Amino acid sequence: MSSFSSIPVLDLSLARDPETKPKFLEELRHALLEVGFLYLKNVGIPEELTERVIKEGVGFFDIPLEEKLKIEMKTAASFLGYSRLNAETTAHSTDHREQIDISTPHPLPSPTDPLYHNLLAPNLWPTPSLLPSFRSTFEDYMSRMGSISMFFTTLIAEAIGLPANAFAHYFDKSQQHKLKIVKYPDLAELGIKGEGQGVGPHKDSMLSSYLLQASEHRGLQVQNTAGEWVDCPPIAGTLVVAIGQGMEALTGGVCTSTTHRVLSPAPGTGARYSIPFFQGVSYDATFESMAIPEELRELRRRVLERNGGRLDDVEFTFKTGKYKHLGEATLMNRVKSHPDVGERWYPELLRQIREDQAREREEKEGGVAKVKVEEATGKAVEAH
Numbered sequence: 001m002s003s004f005s006s007i008p009v010l011d012l013s014l015a016r017d018p019e020t021k022p023k024f025l026e027e028l029r030h031a032l033l034e035v036g037f038l039y040l041k042n043v044g045i046p047e048e049l050t051e052r053v054i055k056e057g058v059g060f061f062d063i064p065l066e067e068k069l070k071i072e073m074k075t076a077a078s079f080l081g082y083s084r085l086n087a088e089t090t091a092h093s094t095d096h097r098e099q100i101d102i103s104t105p106h107p108l109p110s111p112t113d114p115l116y117h118n119l120l121a122p123n124l125w126p127t128p129s130l131l132p133s134f135r136s137t138f139e140d141y142m143s144r145m146g147s148i149s150m151f152f153t154t155l156i157a158e159a160i161g162l163p164a165n166a167f168a169h170y171f172d173k174s175q176q177h178k179l180k181i182v183k184y185p186d187l188a189e190l191g192i193k194g195e196g197q198g199v200g201p202h203k204d205s206m207l208s209s210y211l212l213q214a215s216e217h218r219g220l221q222v223q224n225t226a227g228e229w230v231d232c233p234p235i236a237g238t239l240v241v242a243i244g245q246g247m248e249a250l251t252g253g254v255c256t257s258t259t260h261r262v263l264s265p266a267p268g269t270g271a272r273y274s275i276p277f278f279q280g281v282s283y284d285a286t287f288e289s290m291a292i293p294e295e296l297r298e299l300r301r302r303v304l305e306r307n308g309g310r311l312d313d314v315e316f317t318f319k320t321g322k323y324k325h326l327g328e329a330t331l332m333n334r335v336k337s338h339p340d341v342g343e344r345w346y347p348e349l350l351r352q353i354r355e356d357q358a359r360e361r362e363e364k365e366g367g368v369a370k371v372k373v374e375e376a377t378g379k380a381v382e383a384h
Contacts, residue, residue, distance in 0.1 A: 003224040004035045007232050007240070012148075013042040015155055028159040032243065033300050036258030037222045039238040040210070043148055047237075049141060054214045056137045057181040057275050060100060063130050071124035073101065077345040078121035079334045085185070088199075088337050095199045096190050096264050099182040100126075104142050104280075106176055116283050116327030118345075119334070120176055138179065142277065145210060146177045149279035153207060156247070160254055161293040167207070167250070170287075176280040184219065184274070188267035196264030198272070203257045204244040205333060210277045211240040217272035223259040225304070232260070239277075246281055246326070254292050254300045283327025 008031050014024035031038040060068075065084075073081040085098045102123045109117035125135050150171070154164040184198040198219060213220070213234035220240070221229040232240060248257040265272045323329040335342035335349045342350035 003226040003228070005224070005228075005230060007037050007039055007222060007230065008035060009039040009041060009235065009238065011042050012040050012044065012152070015151075025155065025159045028155060032156065032159060032255045033296075034256075034303050035222075036243045036256040037232065037260070038241050039235055040152075040241050041235075041238045043210075043239055045141070045144055045148070049137070049144070050212065052133070052137045053141050053212065053275060054273070056131060056134045057214060058183075058273050059131060060126060060134065060181055061098060061183045061271075063126060067127055067130060068100075071100075071126060073124075073338060074341045074344050076121065076124060077118040077341075079119060079338060079341060080121060081124035083338070093197050093200050096192070096196050097182050097184050097198055097262075099180050101178065101180050102138060102142075103176050103178045104146060105139070106174070114284075114325070114327065116325065116331040119283060119327065119331060142177055142179055145179075145277045146175065146279075149177065149208060149210060149277070150175075152241070153279070156208070156255065160251060160296050162290065166290065170207075170250075170281050170285045172280075172282045172284075175282070178278045178280060180274075180276050180278075182274045182276070184217075184262060184264055184272040186265035186267055186269050186271060189271070190264060192264065198262030198264045201259050201261045203259055204242050204278065205246060205330065206244045206279055206281050207247045207250075208244055208279050209242045210279070211242070212275040212277075213240065214273035214275050215271070217265050217269060219263045219265060219272050220274075221261055221263065223261075229261075246287065249287050250290050251292050252290070252297065254296050256300075281326060283325060283330060285326045286324060287326060 008027065010024065010027050010031065012024075014020040028038075068082045068084070071081045073079060073083050075081060080101050080103060082100045083098065086094050086096060088095045088097070088099075102125075106120040106122065108121055123135075128135070153167050157166040158164050187193070187196050190196055201223070211220075216234055218231055218233045220232040222232050224230055242260065243255050243257050245257045247255045262272075262274075323332070331346075332349060332353065335346050336353055339350060342353075
């Protein structure tokens with residue numbers, strides 16, 4: 001039995017040259033089918049902008065707490081804004097992180113829009129006098145990353161034998177993309193002995209995400225098909241790309257979405273910072289598996305056979321048929337992750353979630369059925 005033991009590094013500049021593009025697509029196909037994670041270098045973001053993104057992102061956590069609480073996530077129904085330390089949960093355990101969620105610009109939805117359109121809303125920005133360059137820096141970065149992610153999605157399509165525009169109809173004309181700025185305090189600051197959960201085992205939810213590791217800390221780990229955790233340390237000049245459950249669902253499992261987690265930094269090493277960008281998909285989309293070439297499906301089957309099957313700590317939770325639109329599933333996942341926001345803005349959804357969780361726990365504990373409970377083993381979330 002074999003499985004990946006390191007994360008491949010791909011050079012995006014090769015995809016922009018017709019002479020070297022075939023080589024890039026071959027390397028990408030391997031990463032999609034066998035790993036589900038990759039480093040991407042030469043993505044096209046100016047180094048000066050990357051440095052500003054890191055400086056402004058880290059600087060956010062230095063402003064007074066009362067200023068951060070002015071834009072706390074629970075003050076709006078959009079799940080955008082600041083989350084204080086330990087406010088989020090994954091796999092039924094507390095994530096020891098502090099963060100702010102922002103997105104590409106969108107107006108408030110109208111009263112007649114579906115409830116899940118609440119996820120499309122203006123950002124909650126920190127006070128400009130405290131961080132005068134914060135908004136412009138991140139709006140510039142998100143705009144550029146939106147274009148890069150769209151280009152990369154065309155390359156995914158080509159790598160698995162589809163037309164470059166195969167995924168185009170899953171995006172809105174003014175597609176929302178999201179970004180987090182995350183601080184993971186070290187174990188000494190947390191007062192924890194042993195191992196701390198920065199974020200628990202999970203898979204990303206949409207098509208792809210692009211992580212800027214903004215400090216030198218290790219901590220991000222990826223789980224291979226044998227169930228082993230593989231380090232994904234920072235590499236200068238790269239972004240870490242994770243394939244999401246949406247992409248796995250669309251491609252019938254050919255593109256694999258891989259479980260990953262973040263461990264809290266060791267005592268005395270200071271906080272780890274990360275800035276993941278999440279490519280958005282239309283919340284009105286309905287997902288159906290695409291017509292993937294049979295030779296690719298057979299290749300994926302051989303990969304699994306060679307590796308002795310697939311073992312990881314998170315069951316595949318992108319359930320077709322449970323929700324009509326992607327936005328419904330996304331909203332429910334956000335309420336699960338942020339119950340404080342759910343209590344204020346979505347009490348009926350939160351009540352439904354808690355009733356489902358209680359029933360599933362009773363079934364599991366009573367041995368009535370062997371139930372795959374996503375809340376007990378992890379879920380599709382947005383975190384690195």
